[in-house]
């Protein structure tokens with residue numbers, strides 16, 4: 001899965017969804033999922049800021065999001081990407097949670113668009 005955001009949107013919510021078509025309360029206790037951001041062509045602190053290190057689920061929650069701050073740097077750039085990887089849960093009671101997929105890509109598009117070619 002890829003999330004695409006324009007640089008001048010300044011924020012992006014990346015969400016983790018609990019799939020459970022039959023149960024109103026799929027996981028009846030709170031838990032957290034740790035994640036790591038992995039720089040690609042987008043760099044932490046230069047192109048984005050991700051301060052959180054975990055997604056916290058309340059009891060019965062089916063969707064929780066983390067917020068990525070996008071840095072609008074006024075440079076004209078190609079689309080830049082980085083990935084966010086959820087770590088497998090380590091607590092006993094969450095060991096049976098399947099993370100699939102556990103990696104998502106964030107693509108940051110420059111809002112200036114591409115320069116046209118100059119020909120003569």
Ligand SMILES: [Ca+2]
Nearest residue numbers: 046047073077
């Ligand atoms: Ca940038």
Ligand SMILES: [Ca+2]
Nearest residue numbers: 073074075110
């Ligand atoms: Ca830019």
